[in-house]
Amino acid sequence: MSDNGTGPLLPLERLNRLENFGHSIHSPGYLYRPTQIEEIEELFAASRKQGVAVALRGSGRSYGDAALNSGGIVLNFQRMNRILEWNPETGIIKVEPGVTIEQLWKYTLEDGWWSPVVPGTMFPTLGGVLAANVHGKNNWRAGTLGEHVLEFEALLPNGKHVVCTPKKNKDLFYGIIGGMGMLGVFTSITLQMKKVYSGYLEVKAWVEPTLERMLAAINENKEEDYNVGWVDCTAFGKRLGRGQMHTARYLEPGEDPNPAQSLSVDAQVLPDTMFGIMPKSIVYQFLRLGMNNLGAWGGNLAKYILNRTLEQNKVDRWTFTEFSFLLDYVPNWERSYGNGGLIQYQSFLPKETAYDTYMQILRLSKRRGLPSYLGVLKRHRPDDFLLSHAVDGFSLALDYKVTRRNVARLRKLTADLNQIVLEGGGRFYFAKDSTLTPDVVQAYLGEETVSKLKKLKKKVDPQNVLQTDLYKRCFG
Ligand SMILES: Cc1cc2nc3c(=O)[nH]c(=O)nc-3n(C[C@H](O)[C@H](O)[C@H](O)COP(=O)(O)OP(=O)(O)OC[C@H]3O[C@@H](n4cnc5c(N)ncnc54)[C@H](O)[C@@H]3O)c2cc1C
Known part of the structure; x- marks a missing residue:
């Protein structure tokens, strides 16, 4: 299949040797780099039809196998990296999922705004850090990055689009953030930045x-x-x-x-x-x-x-x-x-x-x-x-x-x-x-949480399209 949705899903020319950040895990994956939401929609539709698993990947800065999918499709979001809206008065920014933490601070800092939560490296994408729901060196005070998200749009593997806020589609808001790419794709993210008075x-x-x-x-x-x-x-x-x-x-x-x-x-x-x-x-x-x-x-x-x-x-x-x-x-x-x-x-x-x-x-x-x-x-x-x-x-x-x-x-x-x-x-x-x-996983998350996750997964992804090596290892 080409990036516009026709042809075979796993052509040899897309095969890449992918790695974790620590270079200790290697995994062959068929790499796609969408620039438009429609390309993801088409890929999901083809995956549902052909039963091929898809993993989502940002900058690949996870230490383990969270963004790998041995033998399957890996959708890399680094080309979906546009800033969509910015209001320097309120500090509210809307971005595509491939925008990196580095892009974010370079865009907003001169207006006096910094990301309220950052991981220890600036190279990850916003899609990747929200899928992990990262914490910073201020977690006990500022919470996770997900706590500063006002709204996100996501494409679910069943083909539906949703808008989620802490009040609207609450189960998906609290599930997709931190959900490690198992439940849906962030297609846009709206974040409240923090006002700062010095660099x-x-x-x-x-x-x-x-x-x-x-x-x-x-x-x-x-x-x-x-x-x-x-x-x-x-x-x-x-x-x-x-x-x-x-x-x-x-x-x-x-x-x-x-x-x-x-x-x-x-x-x-x-x-x-x-x-x-x-x-x-x-x-x-x-x-x-x-x-x-x-x-x-x-x-x-x-x-x-x-x-x-x-x-x-x-x-x-x-x-x-x-x-x-x-x-x-x-x-x-x-x-x-x-x-x-x-x-x-x-x-x-x-x-x-x-x-x-x-x-x-x-x-x-x-x-x-x-x-x-x-x-x-x-x-x-x-x-x-x-x-x-x-x-x-x-x-x-x-x-x-x-x-x-x-x-x-x-x-x-x-x-x-x-x-x-x-x-x-x-x-x-x-x-x-x-x-x-x-x-x-079952022991630390608890049976209730694992069963909630499985129910949610069944609802949004009945054909199990979204799968990473981490998902297969931890959830069977
Ligand atoms: C040096 C270093 C320091 C770090 N410090 C911290 C830290 O202080 N705190 C912390 O919390 N983490 C930290 N991390 C971990 C890092 O922030 C996370 O692993 C983050 O997820 C990496 O983002 P990424 O863009 O590279 O995503 P990837 O590693 O490529 O993917 C991470 C997950 O996001 C999913 N995903 C990717 N894009 C999307 C999308 N558009 N929609 C839905 N899901 C998606 C993937 O399927 C995968 O499960 C650190 C990592 C490194 C290498």
């Missing part, structure tokens, strides 16, 4: 010597607008889980003497060099040398000592992009994990069980010789979305290197970690996941 945030940095102190520091700083902990998962004994804290707050009107300058796109664009001379594009190749257990231990130790010596209790002004997209600073940093790539394991624990559960996770990973090389700690609050990942508590996102030699042990480790998280009353996040099985 700077006031950032405080300091180190904490234990995980217990890190968790307490996050709780004690809940009046800040953002907070995040960078956790050392390689340290020994009581120091395991220590790290650096960052909190940040928006500036009030008048605090920035030259807001027009700091809000300009030029002031926010991340530099291409490090230390003024080294092209950042080659940095990941140097990082690669240290991506082993010894190197990660040494790197984390050096970072801790440097931060304790030079950054302790430092208060500074950072641009929004520096603070929000720290990981984008090193292009292709994920490639430093080597040919096997990486997986991320993010678990969400209620505040009552977080400390004990995270210590168990960190200790077990170390004992098995599989420490995470980077841990990121955040504070969360629950939300009303059907497949919510959030809790009144914390999340710890752990990056694990994958190699040919460790892959079986890593699979066993993460299966054991899943049980530890369940025992702690925890939850998981599909955007980061590559380890869940249907029994674990």
Whole structure:
């Protein structure tokens, strides 16, 4: 079939080798890049007729298999990337699903508006981040991005168009946001942006010597607008889980003497060099040398000592992009994990069980010789979305290197970690996941939620058109 809907659905020339963000999963898919809603309608109609599964894909920045569909169709939305409406008075913006977070802030910031919630990278699409219902480093305060959506239009796999708001088609609003592309395609998204008075945030940095102190520091700083902990998962004994804290707050009107300058796109664009001379594009190749257990231990130790010596209790002004997209600073940093790539394991624990559960996770990973090389700690609050990942508590996102030699042990480790998280009353996040099985999903979401999802799916997608590898793995 061509992009205008005629011909075979799976022609060889559309076959591509697709990957997850961590380059640890590879999957052949027949790639389509629609520019118009009509092309999606035609493709869905043909898929329903021929029984071929379709997966939706934005920028492919999910860590696991959320945007892959082995042997089936993958619909990539990056070409549907127009800003449809913008009101700089109210901060309300309407976009197509392929608009990226980067496009969004570049369009609105000079008018004094920033996205109320952003993930740790600016490259995902709005369709992708809403399908995951992303959280930022302000989740306990601002909620998820879905909580700032005023309205969206979606095309359902049964061919129907719907308009959803928190009041209209409520079940679909709370199901498609966070629904990981299983229930429908966002065709337009209307979002309320946040008014800001400077392109700077006031950032405080300091180190904490234990995980217990890190968790307490996050709780004690809940009046800040953002907070995040960078956790050392390689340290020994009581120091395991220590790290650096960052909190940040928006500036009030008048605090920035030259807001027009700091809000300009030029002031926010991340530099291409490090230390003024080294092209950042080659940095990941140097990082690669240290991506082993010894190197990660040494790197984390050096970072801790440097931060304790030079950054302790430092208060500074950072641009929004520096603070929000720290990981984008090193292009292709994920490639430093080597040919096997990486997986991320993010678990969400209620505040009552977080400390004990995270210590168990960190200790077990170390004992098995599989420490995470980077841990990121955040504070969360629950939300009303059907497949919510959030809790009144914390999340710890752990990056694990994958190699040919460790892959079986890593699979066993993460299966054991899943049980530890369940025992702690925890939850998981599909955007980061590559380890869940249907029994674990059923256990953390609960039977009622899974059955609601299946009912909704049957209603909007009776022929099971929308399927990703994640959907098949987690829901059978
Ligand atoms: C470095 C890094 C940092 C990150 N930090 C955070 C963070 O701080 N917080 C957080 O919450 N997440 C974070 N993420 C995860 C990321 O935000 C999500 O995985 C997001 O979904 C990626 O968007 P994407 O456009 O790449 O979508 P993809 O990965 O391509 O797809 C994600 C899901 O969206 C579905 N989808 C895509 N387009 C549509 C559409 N138009 N309609 C309906 N469904 C669609 C897909 O089927 C898939 O299930 C991070 C990821 C990276 C790589």
